[in-house]
Amino acid sequence: KLTLDLSKPGADVSLKLFGLMTEEINHSYDGGLYAELIRNRIFKDNPKAPNNWSVLEQAGGKGNIQLDTKNPVNNALTVCLKLVVEKSEGQTGVVNEGYWGIPVKPQTSYKASFYAKGTDAAIGPLSVSIESNDGATNYATAQVVLSKGGWKKYSVTLTTASDVKPTTQARFVISTSRAGTYWFNLVSLFPPTFNNRPNGNRQDIMQLMADMKPAFLRLPGGNYLEGDLFSTRFPWKATLGPIDQRAGHPGCWGYRSSDGMGLLEYLEWCEDLKIEPVLAVFAGYVLKGDYLPAGPFLKPFVDEALEEIEYVSGDVNTKWGAVRAKDGHPKPFKLNYIEIGNEDGFDASGSYDGRFAQFYDAIKAKYPKLQLISTIGGRDGLGKRFKIKTRRPDVIDEHYYRSAWEMEEDAAHYDDYDRKGPKIFVGEWATREGSPTPNMNAALGDAAWMTGMERNADHVIMSCYAPLFVNVNPGGMQWSSDLIGYNAISSYGSPSYYAEVLFGNNIGNKTVPVSGENIPTQTRNANKKDSIAGTMPKPIPALFYVASKDTKTGTLYIKVVNTSGKAEDITIDLKGISKVSADGVQITLKGSSPGDTNTITEPDKIVPHTSKITGLGKTFTKNFDAYSINVIKLQVL
Numbered sequence: 001k002l003t004l005d006l007s008k009p010g011a012d013v014s015l016k017l018f019g020l021m022t023e024e025i026n027h028s029y030d031g032g033l034y035a036e037l038i039r040n041r042i043f044k045d046n047p048k049a050p051n052n053w054s055v056l057e058q059a060g061g062k063g064n065i066q067l068d069t070k071n072p073v074n075n076a077l078t079v080c081l082k083l084v085v086e087k088s089e090g091q092t093g094v095v096n097e098g099y100w101g102i103p104v105k106p107q108t109s110y111k112a113s114f115y116a117k118g119t120d121a122a123i124g125p126l127s128v129s130i131e132s133n134d135g136a137t138n139y140a141t142a143q144v145v146l147s148k149g150g151w152k153k154y155s156v157t158l159t160t161a162s163d164v165k166p167t168t169q170a171r172f173v174i175s176t177s178r179a180g181t182y183w184f185n186l187v188s189l190f191p192p193t194f195n196n197r198p199n200g201n202r203q204d205i206m207q208l209m210a211d212m213k214p215a216f217l218r219l220p221g222g223n224y225l226e227g228d229l230f231s232t233r234f235p236w237k238a239t240l241g242p243i244d245q246r247a248g249h250p251g252c253w254g255y256r257s258s259d260g261m262g263l264l265e266y267l268e269w270c271e272d273l274k275i276e277p278v279l280a281v282f283a284g285y286v287l288k289g290d291y292l293p294a295g296p297f298l299k300p301f302v303d304e305a306l307e308e309i310e311y312v313s314g315d316v317n318t319k320w321g322a323v324r325a326k327d328g329h330p331k332p333f334k335l336n337y338i339e340i341g342n343e344d345g346f347d348a349s350g351s352y353d354g355r356f357a358q359f360y361d362a363i364k365a366k367y368p369k370l371q372l373i374s375t376i377g378g379r380d381g382l383g384k385r386f387k388i389k390t391r392r393p394d395v396i397d398e399h400y401y402r403s404a405w406e407m408e409e410d411a412a413h414y415d416d417y418d419r420k421g422p423k424i425f426v427g428e429w430a431t432r433e434g435s436p437t438p439n440m441n442a443a444l445g446d447a448a449w450m451t452g453m454e455r456n457a458d459h460v461i462m463s464c465y466a467p468l469f470v471n472v473n474p475g476g477m478q479w480s481s482d483l484i485g486y487n488a489i490s491s492y493g494s495p496s497y498y499a500e501v502l503f504g505n506n507i508g509n510k511t512v513p514v515s516g517e518n519i520p521t522q523t524r525n526a527n528k529k530d531s532i533a534g535t536m537p538k539p540i541p542a543l544f545y546v547a548s549k550d551t552k553t554g555t556l557y558i559k560v561v562n563t564s565g566k567a568e569d570i571t572i573d574l575k576g577i578s579k580v581s582a583d584g585v586q587i588t589l590k591g592s593s594p595g596d597t598n599t600i601t602e603p604d605k606i607v608p609h610t611s612k613i614t615g616l617g618k619t620f621t622k623n624f625d626a627y628s629i630n631v632i633k634l635q636v637l
């Protein structure tokens with residue numbers, strides 16, 4: 001039985017409780033959200049070979065390709081692709097395989113562009129096309145005429161027919177029938193993007209995020225903020241301006257980043273979803289352990305953070321606000337939260353307290369209203385060795401990556417947090433079961449954990465699952481258990497994604513105290529010590545619950561998570577109200593077993609189902625399916 005006390009308004013629920021966390025991992029941007037289809041478009045992925053490119057020799061054509069560093073377009077585009085066409089016969093050209101294929105969809109216009117030049121013999125028509133991998137089917141083609149002189153940019157639109165069958169078994173080709181030498185750089189192909197943004201994002205993945213109704217985006221990482229080395233930290237200044245000025249940089253997850261997703265693109269992503277950025281600034285510590293202690297050598301990085309804040313939020317009369325205006329966005333972005341570094345509990349030197357203080361003082365002096373987030377000082381164990389002593393952070397970021405059992409066991413984690421302490425941002429968390437995307441058991445662990453965050457959402461003001469994305473192709477993933485999966489053409493939400501959709505879409509502005517009686521329990525079979533308590537396993541609840549109320553509309557949201565393999569009848573008793581609507585709605589997300597999941601080929605196996613419920617009153621009984629996450633929505637007065 002669950003008893004809800006509605007006699008007095010509960011605590012405030014943070015309006016920013018659920019957000020998004022992002023970084024370049026698992027091909028989140030290149031080969032993911034960022035809609036560019038050409039892989040290795042400026043040929044810098046491998047200094048020794050033109051990865052993902054090959055030569056086309058058709059109908060007697062003959063040629064070869066190689067990297068060329070002697071013909072830079074500018075300081076960013078320093079490596080180009082040289083094509084030598086040996087015979088004026090058939091077709092010879094360059095082929096890009098895309099990120100595990102080029103997605104072909106019917107009646108779709110793709111914007112192709114590239115820099116090119118050629119020897120005198122080469123001047124003439126070039127054909128640009130999207131075709132099947134065996135070259136037998138031409139999906140879309142257009143011609144440009146290569147003109148005399150040096151580098152020039154060529155642009156063309158490729159449109160597919162309405163009867164084309166969607167496929168990823170396709171490639172991008174630029175070819176010719178004229179013998180000569182050709183050079184190419186910044187070869188780009190964009191499908192239609194979300195809100196038609198130039199240099200924009202994939203429509204399907206943006207929509208999946210929009211459906212979560214998030215409140216913020218934590219950017220640009222994660223480890224990606226820090227980089228392995230000082231020289232490979234997120235280089236926000238080098239990510240600004242036209243893409244032909246962006247050289248990219250080595251990422252920290254095993255591949256180079258094109259930086260097509262630059263600082264402004266992150267902010268426009270926020271704008272498109274109507275959410276605010278939570279900006280993480282580089283704080284002088286990198287993944288390989290190098291760091292700069294507080295003092296004069298750290299100052300340039302503090303100054304860089306101030307400039308970055310100004311780029312985001314300064315008006316056009318400020319130096320960096322004017323740069324943003326020049327980049328096409330005069331209107332400043334709303335900015336309330338700055339995170340100083342990432343996971344600085346890993347900094348074995350313990351230098352974070354001093355580094356945090358130096359950033360804190362400089363940022364607060366210029367932007368007193370900004371809320372500053374520390375990456376240590378929480379109870380997640382990360383920064384346990386070190387204390388944040390010299391300044392009081394406004395917010396502390398905690399990270400939790402756990403099994404479903406651990407999440408369920410610790411679902412009451414925030415119940416006893418000192419309300420006088422800094423607010424909490426659960427800046428990375430996930431139940432790590434299932435790969436590449438989490439399964440139903442993980443979703444149950446997540447949901448149990450989210451009941452705890454929602455119940456304490458007066459103090460836990462923000463949270464975001466991590467990682468957000470994964471390209472599910474072999475080689476696309478560096479970190480398993482990611483919220484949203486995709487290949488070149490389609491995307492899907494994991495059960496954990498739908499659990500987040502349920503929580504993010506059904507929440508009030510005040511908590512409602514709930515007490516449970518005779519709550520079923522579960523015991524883990526494993527014989528090993530509990531990783532959190534350090535003791536042998538003891539029974540924990542099998543059912544988790546939380547309630548909140550929207551005081552404007554009178555909507556009551558009751559969430560019940562049944563992690564067990566047995567359906568449960570639960571009586572719900574509403575105290576302290578005069579009226580209850582007779583009807584309501586029940587939304588259920590369930591799996592047939594804990595391992596049940598969604599995949600790229602079966603994306604909708606586990607999705608929420610909504611049904612009308614009737615016969616409600618101040619007391620009613622509902623059945624909650626095995627392995628299910630439920631929201632009951634009703635009106636109260």
Ligand code: AHR
Binds near residue numbers: 025222224342428467
């Ligand atoms: O989410 C994956 C990684 O986990 C993040 O980059 C890092 O902050 C954490 O260790």
